[in-house]
Amino acid sequence: MIANLIVGGLAAGCLYAMVGIAIVIVLNITDIANFAQGEMAMLTTFFAYSLMEIGGLPWWQAVSVALVFGLVQGIVIQQVVIRPGIVDVLGETALLQLAAHANALEEDASDETA
Numbered sequence: 408m409i410a411n412l413i414v415g416g417l418a419a420g421c422l423y424a425m426v427g428i429a430i431v432i433v434l435n436i437t438d439i440a441n442f443a444q445g446e447m448a449m450l451t452t453f454f455a456y457s458l459m460e461i462g463g464l465p466w467w468q469a470v471s472v473a474l475v476f477g478l479v480q481g482i483v484i485q486q487v488v489i490r491p492g493i494v495d496v497l498g499e500t501a502l503l504q505l506a507a508h509a510n511a512l513e514e515d516a517s518d519e520t521a
Contacts, residue, residue: 439489446506447484451477 426445433441455473458464464472 437489447480450506
């Protein structure tokens, strides 16, 4: 039981460290803290899940397509929103909310079709 708690705590700590490092790397490169990283990852993950459930793809194909989707998503946000200076921290928060609401709308649509 103690071993499970230790392993779980280490896993959670590693995840928090990776998120922190990702925010610091993006901050150092672009001088803008991207707090929407979690939502961007959530959107990509939900895209992979949708490909598996609705599209009927095997998990390895869905994850491969979702990785390309995440790459394109990051490039578009970087080139269209962040690089021109359209966004500051408040704008990042707005992107975060848009991604969360898009996910909620997609879940509602998938619940209606099921």
